[in-house]
Amino acid sequence: MKSTAGDDELMQRVQQQDQQAFATLVDHYLSTLHGFAQRMLGNPIEADDIVQEAFLRVWQKSTQWHPQSAQLSTWLHRIVYNLCIDYYRCQKGEYVDIEALDLSDNHQPTEYRQQEDVEIQVKAALQQLPETQRSAIILCHYQELSNREAAAVLGISVAALESLMARGRRTLKKILQVQADNLLGEL
Amino acid sequence: MNQTDPVADTDITLTRLSQLVAAYGSHTKRWPLEEQVTAAQLLENSAEARLLQQAAVSLDDLLDRVTVTPPSPQLRHRILATVESHNQSPLAMGQWLSQLLLGTTFREHIWRPAITLLIPLLLGMVMGFSLASWANNGAWVIEEELSLLGLGTLEQQL
Numbered sequence: 001m002k003s004t005a006g007d008d009e010l011m012q013r014v015q016q017q018d019q020q021a022f023a024t025l026v027d028h029y030l031s032t033l034h035g036f037a038q039r040m041l042g043n044p045i046e047a048d049d050i051v052q053e054a055f056l057r058v059w060q061k062s063t064q065w066h067p068q069s070a071q072l073s074t075w076l077h078r079i080v081y082n083l084c085i086d087y088y089r090c091q092k093g094e095y096v097d098i099e100a101l102d103l104s105d106n107h108q109p110t111e112y113r114q115q116e117d118v119e120i121q122v123k124a125a126l127q128q129l130p131e132t133q134r135s136a137i138i139l140c141h142y143q144e145l146s147n148r149e150a151a152a153v154l155g156i157s158v159a160a161l162e163s164l165m166a167r168g169r170r171t172l173k174k175i176l177q178v179q180a181d182n183l184l185g186e187l
Numbered sequence: 188m189n190q191t192d193p194v195a196d197t198d199i200t201l202t203r204l205s206q207l208v209a210a211y212g213s214h215t216k217r218w219p220l221e222e223q224v225t226a227a228q229l230l231e232n233s234a235e236a237r238l239l240q241q242a243a244v245s246l247d248d249l250l251d252r253v254t255v256t257p258p259s260p261q262l263r264h265r266i267l268a269t270v271e272s273h274n275q276s277p278l279a280m281g282q283w284l285s286q287l288l289l290g291t292t293f294r295e296h297i298w299r300p301a302i303t304l305l306i307p308l309l310l311g312m313v314m315g316f317s318l319a320s321w322a323n324n325g326a327w328v329i330e331e332e333l334s335l336l337g338l339g340t341l342e343q344q345l
Contacts, residue, residue, distance in 0.1 A: 034258040166209040
Protein backbone atom coordinates (compact mmCIF):
# COMPACT_ATOMS: atom_id res chain seq x y z
CA MET A 1 0.00 0.00 0.00
CA LYS A 2 1.32 3.42 -0.91
CA SER A 3 1.14 6.31 1.51
CA THR A 4 -1.17 9.08 0.42
CA ALA A 5 -0.75 12.83 0.73
CA GLY A 6 -3.43 12.75 3.43
CA ASP A 7 -1.26 10.48 5.59
CA ASP A 8 0.89 13.41 6.77
CA GLU A 9 -2.14 15.37 7.91
CA LEU A 10 -3.71 12.29 9.47
CA MET A 11 -0.56 11.51 11.44
CA GLN A 12 -0.27 15.11 12.61
CA ARG A 13 -3.73 14.74 14.11
CA VAL A 14 -2.81 11.38 15.65
CA GLN A 15 0.28 13.02 17.15
CA GLN A 16 -2.12 15.45 18.84
CA GLN A 17 -3.93 12.39 20.33
CA ASP A 18 -6.99 12.79 18.08
CA GLN A 19 -8.82 9.48 18.48
CA GLN A 20 -11.02 10.09 15.43
CA ALA A 21 -7.92 10.45 13.27
CA PHE A 22 -6.50 7.30 14.85
CA ALA A 23 -9.68 5.38 13.96
CA THR A 24 -9.32 6.57 10.35
CA LEU A 25 -5.69 5.43 10.35
CA VAL A 26 -6.76 2.00 11.65
CA ASP A 27 -9.43 1.74 8.94
CA HIS A 28 -6.86 2.68 6.29
CA TYR A 29 -4.07 0.30 7.30
CA LEU A 30 -5.61 -2.54 9.32
CA SER A 31 -6.08 -4.99 6.42
CA THR A 32 -2.65 -4.29 4.93
CA LEU A 33 -0.77 -4.69 8.20
CA HIS A 34 -2.85 -7.70 9.26
CA GLY A 35 -2.07 -9.38 5.92
CA PHE A 36 1.62 -8.63 6.42
CA ALA A 37 1.70 -10.07 9.96
CA GLN A 38 -0.33 -13.08 8.87
CA ARG A 39 2.06 -13.86 6.02
CA MET A 40 5.07 -13.36 8.27
CA LEU A 41 3.72 -15.62 11.03
CA GLY A 42 1.54 -17.96 8.97
CA ASN A 43 -1.28 -17.59 11.50
CA PRO A 44 -4.21 -15.10 11.60
CA ILE A 45 -4.72 -15.36 15.39
CA GLU A 46 -1.13 -14.40 16.19
CA ALA A 47 -1.43 -11.69 13.55
CA ASP A 48 -4.37 -10.20 15.50
CA ASP A 49 -2.19 -9.78 18.61
CA ILE A 50 0.76 -8.39 16.65
CA VAL A 51 -1.38 -5.83 14.83
CA GLN A 52 -3.16 -4.77 18.03
CA GLU A 53 0.21 -4.21 19.71
CA ALA A 54 1.51 -2.39 16.62
CA PHE A 55 -1.36 0.10 16.59
CA LEU A 56 -0.95 0.67 20.33
CA ARG A 57 2.70 1.54 19.67
CA VAL A 58 1.66 3.86 16.84
CA TRP A 59 -0.62 5.67 19.27
CA GLN A 60 1.97 5.85 22.04
CA LYS A 61 4.96 6.71 19.83
CA SER A 62 3.30 8.69 17.07
CA THR A 63 5.65 11.63 17.63
CA GLN A 64 8.58 9.45 16.57
CA TRP A 65 7.32 9.50 12.97
CA HIS A 66 8.62 12.28 10.75
CA PRO A 67 7.39 12.64 7.16
CA GLN A 68 10.92 13.56 6.02
CA SER A 69 12.46 10.33 7.29
CA ALA A 70 10.01 7.68 6.07
CA GLN A 71 6.68 7.20 4.36
CA LEU A 72 3.95 6.35 6.84
CA SER A 73 3.39 2.95 5.24
CA THR A 74 7.11 2.13 5.58
CA TRP A 75 7.12 3.18 9.25
CA LEU A 76 4.01 1.09 10.01
CA HIS A 77 5.43 -1.96 8.24
CA ARG A 78 8.64 -1.56 10.21
CA ILE A 79 6.74 -1.59 13.51
CA VAL A 80 4.89 -4.77 12.55
CA TYR A 81 8.10 -6.32 11.21
CA ASN A 82 9.95 -5.67 14.50
CA LEU A 83 7.09 -7.18 16.50
CA CYS A 84 7.09 -10.26 14.25
CA ILE A 85 10.86 -10.66 14.77
CA ASP A 86 10.39 -10.39 18.55
CA TYR A 87 7.68 -13.02 18.27
CA TYR A 88 10.00 -15.37 16.30
CA ARG A 89 12.68 -14.98 18.96
CA CYS A 90 10.19 -15.94 21.67
CA GLN A 91 9.10 -18.96 19.65
CA LYS A 92 12.76 -19.87 18.92
CA GLY A 93 12.40 -20.62 15.23
CA GLU A 94 9.29 -22.75 15.11
CA TYR A 95 8.44 -23.52 11.51
CA VAL A 96 5.91 -25.49 9.55
CA ASP A 97 7.15 -28.89 8.44
CA ILE A 98 5.89 -29.35 4.91
CA GLU A 99 6.31 -33.15 5.17
CA ALA A 100 4.14 -33.26 8.28
CA LEU A 101 1.17 -31.44 6.77
CA ASP A 102 -1.99 -33.47 6.38
CA LEU A 103 -2.97 -32.99 2.76
CA SER A 104 -5.44 -35.84 2.60
CA ASP A 105 -8.84 -34.31 3.36
CA ASN A 106 -11.15 -36.58 1.37
CA HIS A 107 -14.38 -34.73 2.14
CA GLN A 108 -13.98 -31.99 -0.49
CA PRO A 109 -14.22 -32.14 -4.28
CA THR A 110 -10.85 -33.13 -5.81
CA GLU A 111 -10.28 -29.88 -7.72
CA TYR A 112 -11.01 -27.68 -4.67
CA ARG A 113 -8.89 -29.88 -2.45
CA GLN A 114 -6.03 -29.66 -4.94
CA GLN A 115 -6.29 -25.85 -4.94
CA GLU A 116 -6.21 -25.82 -1.13
CA ASP A 117 -3.27 -28.22 -1.08
CA VAL A 118 -1.31 -25.92 -3.36
CA GLU A 119 -1.97 -22.95 -1.10
CA ILE A 120 -1.00 -24.90 2.03
CA GLN A 121 2.22 -26.10 0.44
CA VAL A 122 3.21 -22.65 -0.81
CA LYS A 123 2.47 -21.20 2.66
CA ALA A 124 4.54 -23.92 4.29
CA ALA A 125 7.37 -23.37 1.81
CA LEU A 126 7.34 -19.64 2.63
CA GLN A 127 7.54 -20.47 6.34
CA GLN A 128 10.60 -22.64 5.69
CA LEU A 129 12.56 -19.72 4.26
CA PRO A 130 15.00 -17.87 6.50
CA GLU A 131 13.17 -14.95 8.12
CA THR A 132 14.99 -12.21 6.16
CA GLN A 133 14.35 -13.86 2.78
CA ARG A 134 10.70 -14.43 3.64
CA SER A 135 10.30 -10.83 4.81
CA ALA A 136 11.86 -9.46 1.61
CA ILE A 137 9.56 -11.53 -0.63
CA ILE A 138 6.46 -10.68 1.40
CA LEU A 139 7.19 -6.94 1.40
CA CYS A 140 7.80 -6.73 -2.35
CA HIS A 141 5.47 -9.41 -3.70
CA TYR A 142 2.45 -9.19 -1.41
CA GLN A 143 2.69 -5.80 0.29
CA GLU A 144 3.74 -4.21 -3.01
CA LEU A 145 6.26 -1.89 -1.39
CA SER A 146 8.88 -0.41 -3.67
CA ASN A 147 12.41 -1.79 -3.39
CA ARG A 148 13.54 1.29 -1.42
CA GLU A 149 10.61 1.06 1.00
CA ALA A 150 11.14 -2.68 1.56
CA ALA A 151 14.86 -2.12 2.10
CA ALA A 152 14.05 0.64 4.61
CA VAL A 153 11.68 -1.67 6.53
CA LEU A 154 14.40 -4.32 6.78
CA GLY A 155 17.14 -1.77 7.43
CA ILE A 156 19.31 -2.95 4.53
CA SER A 157 20.48 -1.65 1.12
CA VAL A 158 18.50 -2.18 -2.09
CA ALA A 159 21.29 -4.44 -3.41
CA ALA A 160 21.07 -6.59 -0.27
CA LEU A 161 17.29 -6.72 -0.64
CA GLU A 162 17.58 -7.95 -4.25
CA SER A 163 20.07 -10.59 -3.18
CA LEU A 164 17.74 -11.79 -0.40
CA MET A 165 14.78 -11.97 -2.76
CA ALA A 166 16.71 -13.83 -5.44
CA ARG A 167 17.97 -16.39 -2.90
CA GLY A 168 14.51 -16.69 -1.38
CA ARG A 169 12.82 -17.30 -4.72
CA ARG A 170 15.48 -19.87 -5.66
CA THR A 171 14.95 -21.73 -2.38
CA LEU A 172 11.17 -21.57 -2.78
CA LYS A 173 11.44 -23.04 -6.24
CA LYS A 174 13.59 -25.90 -4.93
CA ILE A 175 11.21 -26.65 -2.05
CA LEU A 176 8.17 -26.55 -4.30
CA GLN A 177 9.81 -28.64 -7.01
CA VAL A 178 10.12 -31.45 -4.46
CA GLN A 179 6.35 -31.21 -4.04
CA ALA A 180 5.78 -30.76 -7.79
CA ASP A 181 3.52 -33.81 -8.09
CA ASN A 182 1.01 -32.18 -5.76
CA LEU A 183 1.21 -28.76 -7.34
CA LEU A 184 -1.14 -29.17 -10.30
CA GLY A 185 1.71 -29.83 -12.70
CA GLU A 186 5.28 -28.78 -12.70
CA LEU A 187 7.07 -25.56 -11.89
CA MET B 188 32.25 -2.06 -22.41
CA ASN B 189 31.60 -0.19 -25.61
CA GLN B 190 28.42 1.86 -25.21
CA THR B 191 27.84 2.15 -29.00
CA ASP B 192 27.87 -1.60 -29.55
CA PRO B 193 24.18 -2.65 -29.55
CA VAL B 194 24.98 -6.33 -28.88
CA ALA B 195 27.10 -5.44 -25.87
CA ASP B 196 24.34 -3.09 -24.65
CA THR B 197 21.79 -5.87 -24.94
CA ASP B 198 24.09 -8.26 -23.08
CA ILE B 199 24.43 -5.89 -20.17
CA THR B 200 20.72 -5.22 -20.06
CA LEU B 201 19.93 -8.91 -20.34
CA THR B 202 22.18 -9.59 -17.36
CA ARG B 203 20.39 -6.93 -15.37
CA LEU B 204 17.03 -8.17 -16.60
CA SER B 205 17.86 -11.66 -15.42
CA GLN B 206 18.77 -10.18 -12.02
CA LEU B 207 15.47 -8.31 -11.93
CA VAL B 208 13.51 -11.46 -12.80
CA ALA B 209 15.43 -13.50 -10.21
CA ALA B 210 14.71 -10.95 -7.48
CA TYR B 211 11.31 -9.43 -8.29
CA GLY B 212 9.71 -12.13 -10.45
CA SER B 213 8.01 -11.82 -13.82
CA HIS B 214 5.62 -8.90 -13.15
CA THR B 215 7.25 -5.69 -14.42
CA LYS B 216 5.11 -3.58 -12.07
CA ARG B 217 7.14 -5.02 -9.15
CA TRP B 218 10.45 -4.03 -10.75
CA PRO B 219 12.27 -0.84 -9.70
CA LEU B 220 10.40 2.15 -11.14
CA GLU B 221 13.49 3.67 -12.74
CA GLU B 222 14.19 0.47 -14.71
CA GLN B 223 10.68 -0.40 -15.83
CA VAL B 224 10.76 1.56 -19.13
CA THR B 225 14.13 0.20 -20.28
CA ALA B 226 13.11 -3.30 -19.28
CA ALA B 227 9.80 -3.04 -21.15
CA GLN B 228 11.67 -1.96 -24.29
CA LEU B 229 14.05 -4.88 -23.99
CA LEU B 230 11.20 -7.31 -23.46
CA GLU B 231 9.54 -5.99 -26.60
CA ASN B 232 12.66 -6.40 -28.71
CA SER B 233 14.34 -9.49 -27.34
CA ALA B 234 12.98 -13.04 -27.42
CA GLU B 235 15.71 -14.05 -24.97
CA ALA B 236 14.49 -11.44 -22.50
CA ARG B 237 10.94 -12.74 -22.82
CA LEU B 238 12.18 -16.28 -22.16
CA LEU B 239 13.94 -15.09 -19.01
CA GLN B 240 10.75 -13.40 -17.86
CA GLN B 241 8.64 -16.45 -18.70
CA ALA B 242 10.79 -18.67 -16.49
CA ALA B 243 9.58 -16.83 -13.39
CA VAL B 244 5.86 -16.87 -14.21
CA SER B 245 5.06 -20.26 -12.63
CA LEU B 246 6.54 -19.34 -9.23
CA ASP B 247 4.68 -16.01 -9.29
CA ASP B 248 1.44 -17.85 -10.05
CA LEU B 249 2.00 -20.15 -7.07
CA LEU B 250 2.80 -17.22 -4.78
CA ASP B 251 -0.35 -15.44 -5.95
CA ARG B 252 -2.48 -18.37 -4.78
CA VAL B 253 -1.65 -17.68 -1.14
CA THR B 254 -4.57 -15.81 0.37
CA VAL B 255 -4.96 -14.23 3.80
CA THR B 256 -7.89 -14.17 6.21
CA PRO B 257 -9.24 -10.60 6.50
CA PRO B 258 -9.16 -9.06 9.99
CA SER B 259 -12.36 -9.40 11.98
CA PRO B 260 -14.44 -6.30 12.88
CA GLN B 261 -13.79 -7.24 16.53
CA LEU B 262 -10.08 -6.62 16.03
CA ARG B 263 -10.76 -3.02 14.99
CA HIS B 264 -12.96 -2.62 18.07
CA ARG B 265 -10.27 -4.15 20.31
CA ILE B 266 -7.57 -1.84 18.94
CA LEU B 267 -9.66 1.28 19.49
CA ALA B 268 -10.73 0.10 22.96
CA THR B 269 -7.12 -0.57 23.97
CA VAL B 270 -6.04 2.89 22.87
CA GLU B 271 -8.99 4.46 24.66
CA SER B 272 -8.14 2.60 27.88
CA HIS B 273 -4.51 3.75 27.63
CA ASN B 274 -5.78 7.28 27.31
CA GLN B 275 -7.59 7.23 30.65
CA SER B 276 -5.03 8.24 33.21
CA PRO B 277 -4.88 7.00 35.88
CA LEU B 278 -6.58 3.75 34.94
CA ALA B 279 -9.65 2.94 37.03
CA MET B 280 -8.78 0.34 39.68
CA GLY B 281 -11.47 -2.12 38.54
CA GLN B 282 -10.45 -1.80 34.89
CA TRP B 283 -6.79 -2.21 35.77
CA LEU B 284 -7.56 -5.33 37.79
CA SER B 285 -9.73 -6.81 35.06
CA GLN B 286 -7.03 -6.16 32.44
CA LEU B 287 -4.43 -7.69 34.74
CA LEU B 288 -6.46 -10.81 35.50
CA LEU B 289 -8.24 -11.33 32.20
CA GLY B 290 -5.79 -9.79 29.71
CA THR B 291 -6.42 -7.62 26.68
CA THR B 292 -5.42 -9.84 23.75
CA PHE B 293 -6.84 -13.12 22.50
CA ARG B 294 -3.96 -15.16 23.91
CA GLU B 295 -4.07 -13.34 27.22
CA HIS B 296 -7.82 -14.03 27.44
CA ILE B 297 -6.89 -17.71 27.62
CA TRP B 298 -3.83 -17.94 29.86
CA ARG B 299 -4.48 -15.08 32.29
CA PRO B 300 -7.86 -16.37 33.59
CA ALA B 301 -6.25 -19.84 33.80
CA ILE B 302 -3.45 -18.43 35.97
CA THR B 303 -5.98 -16.41 37.98
CA LEU B 304 -7.80 -19.64 38.80
CA LEU B 305 -4.60 -21.59 39.38
CA ILE B 306 -3.15 -19.22 41.99
CA PRO B 307 -5.85 -19.80 44.69
CA LEU B 308 -5.75 -23.53 43.88
CA LEU B 309 -1.99 -23.67 44.43
CA LEU B 310 -2.27 -21.52 47.56
CA GLY B 311 -4.93 -23.90 48.90
CA MET B 312 -2.73 -26.91 48.18
CA VAL B 313 0.29 -25.32 49.89
CA MET B 314 -1.79 -24.37 52.92
CA GLY B 315 -3.34 -27.86 53.00
CA PHE B 316 0.09 -29.51 53.01
CA SER B 317 1.37 -27.12 55.67
CA LEU B 318 -1.59 -27.80 57.95
CA ALA B 319 -1.24 -31.55 57.46
CA SER B 320 2.42 -31.44 58.39
CA TRP B 321 1.61 -29.19 61.36
CA ALA B 322 -1.05 -31.66 62.49
CA ASN B 323 1.49 -34.51 62.33
CA ASN B 324 4.48 -32.80 63.98
CA GLY B 325 3.46 -29.45 65.40
CA ALA B 326 0.46 -30.74 67.32
CA TRP B 327 2.60 -33.36 69.06
CA VAL B 328 5.17 -30.74 70.07
CA ILE B 329 2.44 -28.50 71.48
CA GLU B 330 0.91 -31.43 73.28
CA GLU B 331 4.32 -32.24 74.83
CA GLU B 332 4.85 -28.62 75.78
CA LEU B 333 1.42 -28.53 77.41
CA SER B 334 2.11 -31.68 79.38
CA LEU B 335 5.49 -30.32 80.48
CA LEU B 336 3.76 -27.13 81.47
CA GLY B 337 1.24 -29.21 83.38
CA LEU B 338 4.05 -31.19 85.04
CA GLY B 339 5.81 -27.98 85.95
CA THR B 340 2.67 -26.75 87.53
CA LEU B 341 2.27 -30.05 89.39
CA GLU B 342 5.86 -29.89 90.65
CA GLN B 343 5.26 -26.34 91.81
CA GLN B 344 2.13 -27.53 93.56
CA LEU B 345 4.12 -30.29 95.24
